[in-house]
Amino acid sequence: MTTATSSIEAPEQKVGRLNAELRGKSAQEIISAAVREFGRKITYVSSFGAESAAMLGLIAEVDPGMPIVFIDTGHLFPETLAYRDRLVDLLKLENVHSQQPDPAALAARDPDVFLWSSDPDACCALRKVEPLAVALTGYDAWITGRKRYQSVTRSSLPLFEADGAHVKVNPLASWGMADVVAYLDTHDLPRHPLVAKGYPSIGCIPCTSPVKPGEDARAGRWRGRGKTECGIHTQTLNAGQDI
């Protein structure tokens, strides 16, 4: 139950309460509860990638005015940008904000636009983690589309988790690929055009490759680099902080 006292709960307490209250509930119920809990202080951070249309459809059902953040790294596939525009239009999403990296930081730290090759962790910090920290300013919570099935690093993902001053909400944690496909089919939502070309997980152009049958869905991300996450889910995000 949301009470006046919940506003003074520490994020860890809030997470414990919400995980207990929402265990076994549907994605729609979890999103609705998160909106009741955080009001306009929650945003969905979307890549508009291979599985994003499911969460975007759910948000359009529950609250089409929810703020949605899209991190435009400058290295995205043109298909992703076109897919974003198509879904925004189709689902009548009212509040999508594209956040770019800081131009001065790009000029200083990636003048040759080759950082993705020489130091991909630094590139992700510059083009993803830091812009997201800026975009989350003023929010108490953010929704992610992560799912336990996607990789071993996500296999124990909770519904709610503390992330520094923020709460992260994972309404689709228990969903599998079959659930995503069923939702997209039921609601007649378009797939990202690169899925049919062998990309079950889609990030930046230099760091995304097709996946072979039987491989982990994220095997094509940073292939051969020993890197599995960009950092937005493995670092605490606080605007203004050096990350």
Ligand code: SF4
């Ligand atoms: S995914 Fe690759 S290109 Fe994109 S920000 Fe990270 S290192 Fe840079």
